Amino acid sequence: MTDLRAFEPTDAPLVASWIDSEESLVVWSGKAAFTWPFDPRQLVAFHAADPTRRPYTAVDRGGAPVGHLMLRSTGGAVRLGMVLVSPGARGHGHGEAMIVAGLAEAFASPEADSVELGVYAHNARAMRLYERLGFRPERVDERSVSVAGQWWDSVTMRLTRQEWLES
Ligand SMILES: CC(C)(COP(=O)(O)OP(=O)(O)OC[C@H]1O[C@@H](n2cnc3c(N)ncnc32)[C@H](O)[C@@H]1OP(=O)(O)O)[C@@H](O)C(=O)NCCC(=O)NCCS
Numbered sequence: 749m750t751d752l753r754a755f756e757p758t759d760a761p762l763v764a765s766w767i768d769s770e771e772s773l774v775v776w777s778g779k780a781a782f783t784w785p786f787d788p789r790q791l792v793a794f795h796a797a798d799p800t801r802r803p804y805t806a807v808d809r810g811g812a813p814v815g816h817l818m819l820r821s822t823g824g825a826v827r828l829g830m831v832l833v834s835p836g837a838r839g840h841g842h843g844e845a846m847i848v849a850g851l852a853e854a855f856a857s858p859e860a861d862s863v864e865l866g867v868y869a870h871n872a873r874a875m876r877l878y879e880r881l882g883f884r885p886e887r888v889d890e891r892s893v894s895v896a897g898q899w900w901d902s903v904t905m906r907l908t909r910q911e912w913l914e915s
Contacts, residue, residue, distance in 0.1 A: 750814065750845035752853065755795060755803035760788035763805070763816045766834050771895055775871060776832050779893045803830070804853075806846035814842045817850050824861040825906075826854040831865075831874070843877050851881070855909055862908045868892070869901040882915045883907045 755763075767773050770784035782790050795803045795818075806815030814837040818830040828850055833843045854863045867874050869888065883905040892902035 749809040750806050750842045750849070752804040752806055752817075752846060752849045755805045755816065755818075757792045757796075759805045759813055759816075760791045762813055763832065764788040764791060766816075766832055768835075774893060774895050774900075775868060777830055778866070779895075802853075804846075804850065806833070806842060806849075808837070808842070815846045817846060819850060819854050821857065821860070824859060826857070826860045826863045828854065828863050828865040843874075844880065847877070847881055851907070851912055855912055860909065862906050863912070864904060864906045866902050866904055869903050875903070875905075878905050881907065882911050884911075 764786055767776060767786050773782055773784055773786050781794055795801055798820075800820050802819040804817050804819070805813050806817065808814050813834070815833040816830060817828065817832070820827045820829065828847070831843070831847065833846075851863060854860050863883075864886075865878065865883065867878065869875075884907070885903050886906045887904040889902045889904070891899040893900050
């Protein structure tokens with residue numbers, strides 16, 4: 749069982765320890781928010797800077813943190829972002845369970861008509877997970893960021909409330 753609870757600043761050192769390279773930082777959070785080397789204080793400051801950000805920590809059945817995600821309302825769409833499972837906990841269903849819980853949180857707002865996210869096109873594992881939960885690719889932004897001399901394409905995916913209700 750995987751539950752979501754509100755992210756606490758004291759979670760930041762653990763969450764930051766799951767990011768082990770500049771590449772994994774960008775895969776997780778894009779290029780706009782943070783700089784490498786990543787420091788937990790950047791994460792605390794980022795979440796504190798904007799009250800529309802709703803950060804969550806995913807915990808296992810014993811209450812141990814295993815993941816992180818964030819919701820942010822942007823009009824009728826809710827943005828799902830900063831999806832991360834602890835490297836040691838991957839492949840056990842935590843990613844799927846925490847996104848299922850995140851979708852329930854997002855659609856609990858009556859004005860939320862869809863949930864959207866961005867994922868880099870080479871991140872096949874994450875894309876499979878999102879597609880399993882009903883997200884569909886909507887748009888590709890080619891050469892969205894450059895990391896270590898390589899251009900990465902970014903894919904916007906969306907799940908509408910109707911699709912979520914039917915899933
Ligand atoms: C993408 C990410 C969140 C997925 O988290 P996860 O906890 O590994 O996800 P799940 O366990 O739900 O699913 C992953 C795989 O494990 C499999 N799995 C789930 N439960 C399992 C179990 N009990 N036994 C065996 N396999 C299992 C799933 O079927 C899935 O297989 P697939 O990759 O072949 O489709 C995680 O890999 C991650 O944090 N990656 C780095 C950051 C990132 O890419 N974030 C997304 C940015 S858009």
